[in-house]
Amino acid sequence: xxxxxxxxxxxxxxxxxxxxxxxxxxxxxxxxxxxxxxxxxxxxxxxxxxxxxxxxxxxxxxxxxxxxxxxxxxxxxxxxxxxxxxxxxxxxxxxxxxxxxxxxxxxxxxxxxxxxxxxxxxxxxxxxxxxxx
Numbered sequence: 001x002x003x004x005x006x007x008x009x010x011x012x013x014x015x016x017x018x019x020x021x022x023x024x025x026x027x028x029x030x031x032x033x034x035x036x037x038x039x040x041x042x043x044x045x046x047x048x049x050x051x052x053x054x055x056x057x058x059x060x061x062x063x064x065x066x067x068x069x070x071x072x073x074x075x076x077x078x079x080x081x082x083x084x085x086x087x088x089x090x091x092x093x094x095x096x097x098x099x100x101x102x103x104x105x106x107x108x109x110x111x112x113x114x115x116x117x118x119x120x121x122x123x124x125x126x127x128x129x130x131x132x133x
Contacts, residue, residue: 019047027053027098041066048073054095058083 011031057075076092
């Protein structure tokens with residue numbers, strides 16, 4: 001761990017991982033990259049589609065057919081040859097157990113606000129003075 005105040009976890013690449021490890025079956029949110037070697041691009045797509053999560057996926061390839069095939073990954077965001085790309089107009093909805101509801105673009109504003117409905121029934125008119133006495 002780095003020295004100093006605070007809590008840190010250094011960027012880490014894990015090799016030799018397998019599907020029985022939690023790092024391969026749970027979402028990790030940190031500077032952590034588990035790397036599993038597969039025998040083909042198709043096997044990689046199958047593994048990516050086989051998880052119960054679907055927040056984001058990244059595919060690195062020079063093959064145009066693989067770039068198109070990346071669309072089959074059930075994730076809210078799929079980056080091809082980049083990571084964390086896109087701008088504020090990007091709209092996505094996580095898949096699987098990664099969350100629900102669209103985010104990004106105008107959906108980010110909608111998620112940060114709460115709509116309220118107010119229904120008002122007009123008050124009954126006051127009775128004439130002669131009836132009030």
